[in-house]
Amino acid sequence: MKNGGIFSQTGVFSLYLFDHNNQSSLSMDTVAWDGIFFVDSLADYNFTRYGSYVLHILCTGGSMSFVFQDVQYNIACGDYVILTAASLASDFSESADFNAVIMGLSEPFVTSMAIRSNYGIVGHLALLQNPVMKLSPHDFRICKEDMRRLHERLQEHGHLFREEMIGNLLIVHILDLYDIHARNHSVLQISERTVSLLRNFIGLLDKGEYVHSRSLCHYASVLCVTPHYLSEVCRRASGRPATYWIDRFTLHHIIRLLRQTNLPLQEIADELCFSSLSYFSRYVQKHTGMSPSNTATA
Numbered sequence: 001m002k003n004g005g006i007f008s009q010t011g012v013f014s015l016y017l018f019d020h021n022n023q024s025s026l027s028m029d030t031v032a033w034d035g036i037f038f039v040d041s042l043a044d045y046n047f048t049r050y051g052s053y054v055l056h057i058l059c060t061g062g063s064m065s066f067v068f069q070d071v072q073y074n075i076a077c078g079d080y081v082i083l084t085a086a087s088l089a090s091d092f093s094e095s096a097d098f099n100a101v102i103m104g105l106s107e108p109f110v111t112s113m114a115i116r117s118n119y120g121i122v123g124h125l126a127l128l129q130n131p132v133m134k135l136s137p138h139d140f141r142i143c144k145e146d147m148r149r150l151h152e153r154l155q156e157h158g159h160l161f162r163e164e165m166i167g168n169l170l171i172v173h174i175l176d177l178y179d180i181h182a183r184n185h186s187v188l189q190i191s192e193r194t195v196s197l198l199r200n201f202i203g204l205l206d207k208g209e210y211v212h213s214r215s216l217c218h219y220a221s222v223l224c225v226t227p228h229y230l231s232e233v234c235r236r237a238s239g240r241p242a243t244y245w246i247d248r249f250t251l252h253h254i255i256r257l258l259r260q261t262n263l264p265l266q267e268i269a270d271e272l273c274f275s276s277l278s279y280f281s282r283y284v285q286k287h288t289g290m291s292p293s294n295t296a297t298a
Helices: 107-112 119-129 137-152 161-182 193-205 214-220 227-238 242-260 267-273 277-288 294-298
Strands: 036-039 052-063 064-069 071-076 079-083 089-094 101-107 132-134
Touching: 036 107, 036 137, 052 064, 052 071, 052 137, 071 079, 101 107, 101 137, 107 161, 119 161, 119 193, 119 227, 119 242, 132 161, 137 161, 161 214, 193 214, 193 227, 193 242, 214 227, 214 242, 242 267, 242 277, 242 294, 267 277, 267 294, 277 294
Parallel strands: none
Antiparallel strands: 036 101, 052 079, 052 101, 064 071, 064 089, 079 132
16 A cells, blocks of 8 residues: 555654553554554554454545455545444455555544434444445545544644543544535434434444344343334334344354354354354355355355
8 A cells, every 4th residue: 555645745644543641652562542543554454453443544546445244345536434343344455556544443432522413323324334435525625634633633742631632623523424424315313212222232233242142032122122113213223124233243244254264164153153054054045145155255
């Protein structure tokens, strides 16, 4: 990947991690607090350690591609990629002239800012279906300036209110992203109760609850609602029922194991608590249209 991004006129920017204990620039291996950081290239991104982080990529030149939940995306200048968990993507490939601004955010840091908007969970569900936003020239300029400002102020180690300052600049950028996404999608007004339910439901899936149970009734019981209510809330917020999200998380896990490990099918079936290998095979066939063996090599 070619470096430069939004700072191509002055050279590349180095890996920066915000550490309020040390107040210094640290490497990814020595950071004590890393709520937000920038990297020069995806080759510098530690997907093992920061796989749960939200990964932002603003393409400013050239092209790249990656696979997200078994779908390949081709990215060009002006595209903004938001991976709600970096580990969900794989097979990154960049052109020789690729330039981008790449930022990692920890979910706890973003949550601690307590943005007073319910749009976050709606956007989260949408990004799980398609993590790429096509920006207009105006929106591209706004996002580019937001991220340039964040990186610039991140270097002010002597600022006595540095964490709060960076947090507020990040809020501005997130609200700009909400605005861009909402203007290009049907805006849905949802209640605090619905937001809480959706957040808890997706939280269960993020934590791997689907490994132990893929029953809609199970999730409804844990969340103290009826299965019909949970499914309808998901449908209104994302256009998909709750079972779609359960199966989506399950299939991503299965496909990753099939393609990235040499585990026997029986071990994969056991790891995801399928009652038998035949049931596991039927599940994969039903949702992918292929047998597990063919899915592994597709």
